[in-house]
Amino acid sequence: MSVLRSGYVRPTSLGEALQLLAQPGARPMGGGTDLAGLIDRGIGQVATIVDLQALALGGIRGEEGRVVIGATTTLSDLLDAQDMLAPYTALLEATAQAASPLLRNVGTVAGNLCQHTRCWYYRGPEWTCWLGGGDTCYAQVGDHRKHGLQAGDCISAHPSDLAPALIACAATVQLGSAWGDRDIDLADLYRRPTATERSLVDLEPGEIILSVTLPAPPDSSVYLRAGERQGFSFPLVGLAAARHGERVSMCAVGVANTPHVLDPVDPLAGLDGHPQSAWKRTVLATLVERSLATVAP
């Protein structure tokens, strides 16, 4: 078993990596674009960085009508695999709009799914907000123009473009830890943080994403988003819709602190908004209307 050294380690086998991650204070790193920003702002305790780059967890392969995307596949790798991913239109559209080429060259699929919120109170070194372990969601008493629409302890907005596209396409994630592997729906990776678990992802300590699997493609799908500019920006509201026969799955980001699966009968249910963020309801309603028109037979 590998001995945990303080600092940085780059294991060369998955077994070694999972043993290292099982120890307190160890944090997994894919490309590091999110982790480096968090370290810079002093968010979270990072005793040891376990760099996953040498584990060959990247790459995209088709098998039996499914597509398996390795955890450390970069967003640029996804765009380079247009042929294989073409049936999953929403995923390609979401990836092309996510971040910039500079970030997509480094940022990984698993990192995109597990990235922390852009909430300026969470990111700001001046505050320890509720999500960060404190007792106040400063957004609710302060500036929450770009925040979520749900009521709750934390009104941050989830920033991932990939998550809604993958969830609408019914993706599953394969998780690994020193204690074993499990396979869950990507939608179930996310949970609203609680008083005792201030995390948006339902990962056990030391558990990481190994891969994301897309089942047979939907009949049609789309990802639409409203950002501050047409180019690189985090989604203010992002919406993926995928039609599987008669049924349409819709998942939105920017409206809740986790990717939010919409009820097709009442897409805005539970998304009442806050004084400064209620405008997002109008945007979301518009994106729902447009996406349903796009995926219609």
Place this chain on the structure above:
Amino acid sequence: MRLTLLVNDERHELEIAHTARLADVLRDELGLVGTKIGCGEGACGACAVLVDGRAVNSCLLLAAAAEGHSVTTIEGISRDGLTPLQQAFIAEDALQCGYCTAGQVVAATALLAVNPSPTVEDVRAGMVGNLCRCGAYPGIERAILRLGQVAPA
């Protein structure tokens, strides 16, 4: 931690904090101050360098993660004098204050390496991670397109 970095084809043995960002190591340890730090969070691209030929934000890359890879900074790109792309930046007046220029040149160099004759749309999409607060975008766009036109077919 001890670290060996390959920067502009030169090997450097360094002793750094394990959380050190590549941008800081390049500037403070290696004196390669052509790489600029603007926003420090991946939004502006002033810190762009090439890692194995691909443009990345060195402010969001841990130096430790760059070990085993080949890093090229603006100093490495223009080691033999101004490149045709840099000359095009001058000819097209593609800068004002110049703070973003190194990052712009690095990103454009990477773009042209994979797409030697980009369209306007290719340039805009490819350069979306590089901000210019002086608004020299039209000149930057023209400079890159100019290179594309003279590139061999």
